[in-house]
Amino acid sequence: xxxxxxxxxxxxxxxIEPRLLLVHFLRDELGLTGTHWGCDTSNCGACxxxxxxxxxxxxxxxxxxxxxxxVRTVEGLEDEVGLDPVQRGFMACHGLQCxxxxxxxxxxxxxxxxxxxxxxxxxxxxxxxxxxxxxxGYENIVRSIRWAAEQGVTRKESDVExxxxxxx
Amino acid sequence: MTTTEEHASPVGYGxxxxxxxxxxxRGHGTYVDDITLPGxxxxxxxxxxxxxxxxxxxxxxxxxxxxxVKAVITGETLAGLNLAWMPTLSQDVQAVLATDKxxxxxxxxxxxxxxxxxxxxxxxxxIDVDYEPLPPVVDALQALDPDAPVIRDDLEGRxxxxxxxxxxxxxxxxxxxxxxADVVSEQDMLYPRVHPAPxxxxxxxxxxDPVTGKLTVWTTSQAPHAHRTIYALVAGLPEHKIRxxxxxxxxxFGNKVGIYPGYVCAVVGSILTGKPVxxxxxxxxxxxxxxxxxxxxxxxxxxxxxxGKILGIRVRxxxxxxxxxxxxxxxxxxxxxxxxFTGSYDIEAAHCSVVGVYTNKAPGGVAxxxxxxxxxxxxxxERLVDVLAYDLGVDPAELRLRNLLRPDQFPYQSKTGWEYxxxxxxxxxxxxxxMAHYDDLRAEQAHRRDLNSAxxxxxxxxxxxxxxxxxxxxxxxxxMDILGLGMADGAExxxxxxxxxxxxxxxxxxxxxxxxxxxxxxxxxxxIAPDDIDVVHGDTDQTPFGLGxxxxxxxxxxxxxxxxxxxxxxxxxxxxxxxxxxxxxxxLEWEKGRWFVRGDPEAGKSIQDIAMxxxxxxxxxxxxxxxxxxxxxxxxPNLTYPFGAYVCVVDVDADTGQVKVRKFVAVDxxxxxxxxxxxxxxxxxxxxxxxxxxxxxxxxxDEEGNHLGGSFMDYLxxxxxxxxxxxLGETCTPSPHHPIGAKGIGESATVGSPAAxxxxxxxxxxxxxxxxxxxxxxxxxxxxxxxxxPLRTDLAI
Numbered sequence: 001x002x003x004x005x006x007x008x009x010x011x012x013x014x015x016i017e018p019r020l021l022l023v024h025f026l027r028d029e030l031g032l033t034g035t036h037w038g039c040d041t042s043n044c045g046a047c048x049x050x051x052x053x054x055x056x057x058x059x060x061x062x063x064x065x066x067x068x069x070x071v072r073t074v075e076g077l078e079d080e081v082g083l084d085p086v087q088r089g090f091m092a093c094h095g096l097q098c099x100x101x102x103x104x105x106x107x108x109x110x111x112x113x114x115x116x117x118x119x120x121x122x123x124x125x126x127x128x129x130x131x132x133x134x135x136x137g138y139e140n141i142v143r144s145i146r147w148a149a150e151q152g153v154t155r156k157e158s159d160v161e162x163x164x165x166x167x168x
Numbered sequence: 169m170t171t172t173e174e175h176a177s178p179v180g181y182g183x184x185x186x187x188x189x190x191x192x193x194r195g196h197g198t199y200v201d202d203i204t205l206p207g208x209x210x211x212x213x214x215x216x217x218x219x220x221x222x223x224x225x226x227x228x229x230x231x232x233x234x235x236x237v238k239a240v241i242t243g244e245t246l247a248g249l250n251l252a253w254m255p256t257l258s259q260d261v262q263a264v265l266a267t268d269k270x271x272x273x274x275x276x277x278x279x280x281x282x283x284x285x286x287x288x289x290x291x292x293x294x295i296d297v298d299y300e301p302l303p304p305v306v307d308a309l310q311a312l313d314p315d316a317p318v319i320r321d322d323l324e325g326r327x328x329x330x331x332x333x334x335x336x337x338x339x340x341x342x343x344x345x346x347x348x349a350d351v352v353s354e355q356d357m358l359y360p361r362v363h364p365a366p367x368x369x370x371x372x373x374x375x376x377d378p379v380t381g382k383l384t385v386w387t388t389s390q391a392p393h394a395h396r397t398i399y400a401l402v403a404g405l406p407e408h409k410i411r412x413x414x415x416x417x418x419x420x421f422g423n424k425v426g427i428y429p430g431y432v433c434a435v436v437g438s439i440l441t442g443k444p445v446x447x448x449x450x451x452x453x454x455x456x457x458x459x460x461x462x463x464x465x466x467x468x469x470x471x472x473x474x475x476g477k478i479l480g481i482r483v484r485x486x487x488x489x490x491x492x493x494x495x496x497x498x499x500x501x502x503x504x505x506x507x508x509f510t511g512s513y514d515i516e517a518a519h520c521s522v523v524g525v526y527t528n529k530a531p532g533g534v535a536x537x538x539x540x541x542x543x544x545x546x547x548x549x550e551r552l553v554d555v556l557a558y559d560l561g562v563d564p565a566e567l568r569l570r571n572l573l574r575p576d577q578f579p580y581q582s583k584t585g586w587e588y589x590x591x592x593x594x595x596x597x598x599x600x601x602x603m604a605h606y607d608d609l610r611a612e613q614a615h616r617r618d619l620n621s622a623x624x625x626x627x628x629x630x631x632x633x634x635x636x637x638x639x640x641x642x643x644x645x646x647x648m649d650i651l652g653l654g655m656a657d658g659a660e661x662x663x664x665x666x667x668x669x670x671x672x673x674x675x676x677x678x679x680x681x682x683x684x685x686x687x688x689x690x691x692x693x694x695x696i697a698p699d700d701i702d703v704v705h706g707d708t709d710q711t712p713f714g715l716g717x718x719x720x721x722x723x724x725x726x727x728x729x730x731x732x733x734x735x736x737x738x739x740x741x742x743x744x745x746x747x748x749x750x751x752x753x754x755x756l757e758w759e760k761g762r763w764f765v766r767g768d769p770e771a772g773k774s775i776q777d778i779a780m781x782x783x784x785x786x787x788x789x790x791x792x793x794x795x796x797x798x799x800x801x802x803x804x805p806n807l808t809y810p811f812g813a814y815v816c817v818v819d820v821d822a823d824t825g826q827v828k829v830r831k832f833v834a835v836d837x838x839x840x841x842x843x844x845x846x847x848x849x850x851x852x853x854x855x856x857x858x859x860x861x862x863x864x865x866x867x868x869x870d871e872e873g874n875h876l877g878g879s880f881m882d883y884l885x886x887x888x889x890x891x892x893x894x895x896l897g898e899t900c901t902p903s904p905h906h907p908i909g910a911k912g913i914g915e916s917a918t919v920g921s922p923a924a925x926x927x928x929x930x931x932x933x934x935x936x937x938x939x940x941x942x943x944x945x946x947x948x949x950x951x952x953x954x955x956x957x958p959l960r961t962d963l964a965i
Contacts, residue, residue: 017286019286020286024285027201027202028204028285031204032195033195033198033199033201033202034194034195034196034197035195036199036367036368036418037201038367038368038369038418038451039367039451039879039880040450040451040452040879041451041879041880041881043879043880043881044367044451044880046367073195074194074195075194075195077194078194083193083194087193087194090189090193091185091186091189091190091193092185094185094186094845094846094848094849096189096192096193096679097419097679097680097681097849097850097853098366098367098368098416098417098418098419098420098678098679099188099189099191099192099193099197099416099418099679100197100199100366100367100368100418100419101367102192102193103195106193121893124888125888125889126888126889128887128888129887129888129889130887131887132367132880132885132887133367133853134364134365134366134367134419134421134853134856134857134885135419135679135849135853136849136852136853136856137851137852137853137854137855137856137857137891137894138852138856138887138888138891139852139891139893139894140849140852141888142888142893
């Protein structure tokens with residue numbers, strides 16, 4: 001069936017099978033492979049994207065459910081101003097290792113900070129509790145999100161170069 | 169990122185931000201499933217619903233007739249190519265696609281190749297397999313019963329499920345020590361079957377070019393060079409016509425060391441169809457069929473004097489290896505490096521015996537950041553010490569301190585034949601107990617127990633200590649191999665004319681940050697900024713041979729190789745500099761980044777100037793070639809022995825058995841740290857693994873052999889809610905034989921932390937006279953232990 005989905009501000013029209021999952025639509029139809037797939041059962045959160053501004057696990061959303069709606073993926077975090085503070089935070093605080101859970105974690109983090117610009121460590125842990133990371137033990141993910149919070153929501157020209165020395 | 173001076177990024181060791189992150193945080197990593205080739209087909213595996221059954225017939229006609237199906241491969245197809253069976257990494261064979269029987273639930277039976285991934289899955293439903301169910305062997309403790317069904321009747325003359333017997337240490341001497349000891353404590357304990365569960369599952373894209381005959385396999389491999397050689401040996405393909413590429417890997421932890429039937433089927437599929445074939449397993453397939461870890465049933469005994477001097481340790485192990493002996497480990501070590509079970513203690517004698525058995529479960533055994541079974545060994549000895557402390561009524565930290573090896577005993581020859589390279593154990597334990605405020609914790613616990621006794625609180629508090637020593641960095645090639653391939657690693661370093669460099673490594677990163685740390689090693693040796701050094705890895709066409717990344721071997725082996733090639737380049741640069749400066753090379757001195765004339769520091773040449781001169785028309789001394797590059801193969805003289813001391817504090821709800829990890833202090837000594845931030849990240853991840861294994865992760869089976877942990881709804885992994893904020897400390901005892909004194913860190917926390925968590929929980933349950941309880945300590949397991957009716961956690965009861 002024909003659907004029209006706006007992903008990161010660009011509208012795509014595709015003829016798809018009704019059963020196609022949103023994660024496969026993004027990856028296989030649109031080539032946006034930054035969104036990952038990890039479990040099929042909504043447990044790992046590697047596939048988290050925004051649907052109409054709300055984080056969803058795209059492995060359990062049908063692509064047709066996104067028809068006429070807006071999706072935001074990791075590829076849409078960076079804009080013409082530069083990297084999102086969340087992206088910079090993950091780099092600055094070593095919030096990723098293999099990088100597989102990272103896009104989903106960052107999408108949730110951005111959503112959290114949009115609603116609560118100054119979350120506590122507990123708030124952050126709860127916000128990402130539907131997502132699994134096997135590398136970091138979550139410590140530096142939490143720090144990364146706090147780092148982004150401390151930068152404020154306003155993006156600055158200063159890119160990652162200014163923070164290439166990682167804080168201890 | 170840049171490393172210009174104003175940003176003060178380290179040109180060498182230090183907290184450098186990772187180079188690889190720039191692609192990952194943009195979603196621009198390239199994992200196997202991100203690869204799409206023109207005309208690519210998709211494969212899917214049909215798996216057995218039975219743990220043990222004879223295959224009567226397989227009818228693929230309906231699947232063949234599916235309009236989008238290009239081919240269906242069965243064991244019969246593969247048998248015609250002599251590929252129905254493949255060698256395992258432990259001198260056994262494993263069915264690629266079953267021909268005679270299925271031997272575990274989830275075993276590979278057929279492979280469908282279709283135009284898209286959904287159609288391939290659809291077609292699996294159209295294959296009709298007629299099975300004759302057979303009684304399964306589920307409980308390893310019954311695998312050697314005389315009337316147990318024989319699983320491996322494919323092996324000629326096989327009449328039982330026995331795989332191997334292995335022992336280490338001195339049996340008679342150990343018996344003498346035990347006979348003379350004041351106290352002997354013993355304990356049965358299970359290290360249950362667990363799975364590393366990287367978030368990226370395993371997969372491959374195979375592309376056989378029908379014109380050139382060149383096979384390219386992009387695959388989730390921690391050991392691309394070993395995979396290439398094995399493909400050559402298994403399929404009879406010429407090795408120079410095989411290119412194995414490990415692109416970005418979404419976590420490995422040992423799960424991606426071996427070769428899985430799906431990879432082989434993708435290769436065969438590409439050969440048969442003339443098209444690229446992608447196969448990526450789903451989560452259930454990953455959990456049910458790929459390399460598990462542990463499954464060690466252990467009986468440990470520890471002998472001591474009445475005042476707590478440990479004299480000896482004696483261990484019997486029953487090792488469940490599943491249906492095929494597929495553990496990845498050096499040939500001489502069928503039980504991996506379990507022989508380091510004497511731990512960190514100065515004892516008189518030790519002995520262990522290990523019996524390996526087949527069961528109707530998936531093959532594997534060494535996977536999950538375990539350093540070749542050291543996880544099991546550390547857990548055993550650290551639980552035994554706590555059991556002894558319980559029996560003696562001595563504080564477990566104090567008991568450890570009394571028995572730790574002293575610094576003056578290094579290099580230390582263990583009673584089971586290992587040479588520990590260096591250590592200062594009391595200092596590390598002292599730092600951990602100091603950071604944890606251990607005495608205050610014990611005082612708080614005493615107060616809490618008073619409240620418990622008075623009926624004023626139902627919250628139990630437990631404090632657990634563990635001390636571990638690992639043996640990593642396999643290894644000396646005369647002793648260690650994988651399938652006969654010695655475990656030395658190559659490295660190549662080339663400095664370009666403008667002073668930028670490329671380092672080519674045999675090992676592969678799955679998140680460890682090799683592109684950063686290995687550049688830092690070269691930077692430290694040559695003074696070239698890390699950003700000016702490209703680290704190439706994971707592609708057999710572009711890198712020298714080596715055995716890959718597992719067993720914490722990257723830094724101990726390939727890291728050493730990187731340092732050695734950099735030093736060779738430095739020596740070559742010295743000769744070039746001497747020609748440039750028209751002085752004798754012996755008159756030159758090195759400081760990071762330049763050679764200069766001794767006594768005249770102004771007269772010097774930077775490594776960049778030297779690189780240009782080395783490529784120029786400058787006349788060089790006779791016998792000295794131009795350019796600036798070097799190669800090496802590093803053969804480690806010994807393993808390295810990182811160690812650490814961990815303290816865990818838990819709160820247990822006496823009414824529900826729920827455990828909450830309140831605090832975790834980890835002091836690691838991995839020798840010299842190249843990038844401390846990355847080291848700490850490795851520790852954080854391992855600690856979460858330890859909490860997961862201790863409290864929630866287990867793959868149990870029911871009596872039919874049904875896998876009860878086949879999804880993340882059943883196989884529970886720790887989230888941010890179960891993990892505390894880790895408190896890390898550091899001591900540094902360099903390895904004396906490693907070129908830069910580093911020891912490896914990738915698995916330390918996974919090895920050391922489960923015992924700390926379990927010791928803490930058991931300590932909390934001391935008022936209930938609980939002396940031991942098996943992992944995972946789920947609320948049910950804790951509650952049952954408190955009732956004196958412990959759970960058998962590996963079986964559905």
